Amino acid sequence: MFKSSTVPAPVGPLPTLSREGPLDALRFLAALFIVLYHVAERAPVSLFSLSPAFGRGYLATDFFLMLSGYVLARTYGPRVLNSEVDTLTFLKRRVQRIWPSHLVMLALFVAFFVLTSVIGLAPQNPQWFQWDQLLPQIFLVQAWFVPGASGWNVPTWTLSALIVAYALFPMVWRRVAATNRPLQLLAMGVCAWVAIDFAAFDVLGVHGYQLPLRFGLIRGVPLFMIGLLVARLPVTALARRQALPLAVAALAIVVGIQALGNFDHFSLALLAFLIYAAGASKPRAWRWAGAAGQLSFSLFLTNSLTTVVWFGLVRAVEAKIGLPIVATWVLWALAIPATIVAAWVFERMVDAPLQRWIKGRQAKAVAINATPARA
Template sequence: MTNDSLAAKPHYPLLDGLRGVAAIIVVTFHLTEPLGTGHLDILVNHGYLAVDFFFLLSGFVIGYAYDDRWQTMTIGTFFKRRIERLQPMVVLGMLLGALGFYFTDSTIWPLIHTVPLWKLLLVLLIGCTILPVPLSLDIRGWQEMHPLNSVGWSLFFEYLANILYALGIRKFSNTALGILVLLAAVALAQLAITSPAGDVSGGWTLNAEQVRVGITRTMYPFFAGLLLSRIAKPTRLKHALLGCSLLLALVLYMPRLGGAERVWLNGVYEAVAIILIFPLIVYLGASGVVQTQAEGRICKFLGQLSYPLYLVHYPLVYFYVAWISNHKGVTLAQAWPYASVILAGGIALAYASLKWYDEPVRRWLQTKLG
């Protein structure tokens, strides 16, 4: 989900570009989701799998950036670097969610105007730590572990994966890591194929069932990415940015499979996508070469934009969801102008957040934390 500094190492600019493509697709998923009636008819039906792609990218980047540095780096240094990279945008995302909380007036959130200010501030404080909010503090009514900014749940599991890596899994041999990845793949396939909805969607509620979903969705892709960073021998491919972007978009925009009668078919599709196709895309992206300066600038822009866009877009989406819920029967033709404004506004807000907040704060933290 993020891109660490890979100073003194060759960089993978196309992976930055793919991260940005996935982030934009996530926004389009969240903009089409409220227009559907359920799992079966969302226009961007598999957009939520971008999170699993982010986890795999993160594992790859973490392994590439840190695996060979542990003889000169402490666990404390590793965590400081991760906090410097992840936490500033987490805080801003939660603040934006809090600022808009009372203004997203809708019948789907009847709790909002009964929430006292002290409870909102408490949820904000907890959210800024990325620790999950207990259900007793569910101030929106959607059973989200981060009701001010829904996407925070994936950052919680991202931190968990980083902790597991730093405290022990980084020491695994490739064989041991391969066994862990294989077991995690089996667990992921079992979840996808046997879940009542026939998909892996979930992980954002603080209860046993949903935490299991979140852990299962994190363990395979993150540590498969780590293993891939160790064993892959990238080649040199032309046109990889376009090809990988199209393949990623095809996977995420694929319509629902199997219908209501054979939901397991969709689970098979999602398991294959996460376990096989996403590692292939990352490998091809790592093998790709930037062919023009324009392509390099595109990759850089998309990479810089991806994490801020992921963290700031959902507070805007809350307003959009409220508008749709207050105008029953809204069609895609009626919604797309508003959705386009949210998408463009999210991109502009993300870029402004990057330049005026994220980068300056990270520089300040680096001087303070060392």
């Protein structure tokens, strides 16, 4: 399926990246699995004890990190090569995309903690609300080897790691785009990630995905780069024709082998292939997938606080009136649609308006700069 030329040549024009298609659907499914992973232990019977597969939600995080590298390379790669976007402009755009909504969500976390403390409700996990960890969270540097246990909006460690990946992206992509051996380069990238995983296990006794979140750069940046390398692979005619069957097959195998045991390295290779196949798909018009994919960022940002509030209310109800086991399971299951609803509200009321405001200011600045000065 992949064929490398023997003549060095820069990356050629790639097919238009499919929007409202498989990649958007996969983004949402991965976000949903991360939510399930976060609430698995809160079930009346821990889902981790029912099947070890539920404990592999870190694979969905790996998928997100690789997908970020892939999508940005396919979207911004040509503009970087044509010098339409420099490193500072690219980094500024990415920070403007993630930081404003992150700050709003962090403010909601602080408000929640202060309010519950005032009324005498102690958090179930006080280690998540350490004031000395707030400043690193605000500036998204908590994954840059900052001492202490990461807290507050814990999943944002990935954004902290991605900021560094964003800063490296233009330089790395220019070099990667010039290669005539993209498949070999991808194999080297995967081997480097495996080496990092084994080194973490040898030195610290844990796999890469189990490293403390303050070491997030070690995990996040290499996975982003793997996604970037996948984007460099040529999209062949065969890949375009069979994109959906290949993507479905890769997804089915990834899900299926989790029931058989822990095959993290093989799963990573399959996830990379899944991204390649889904990205090779012809443009679709799956409006539901586009809407779901757009919701995935808000779901990522909001799910931790939503579940803290939800299960806090469930505990309060249980303490007052008690609940039969069936009702407990129902309330636990309802936490998942509750996170989706909360994410939808946040996307409509916060994230989308913020992005419109930022783009409006940028458009005004461009218009002012483009207006010739009066004599």
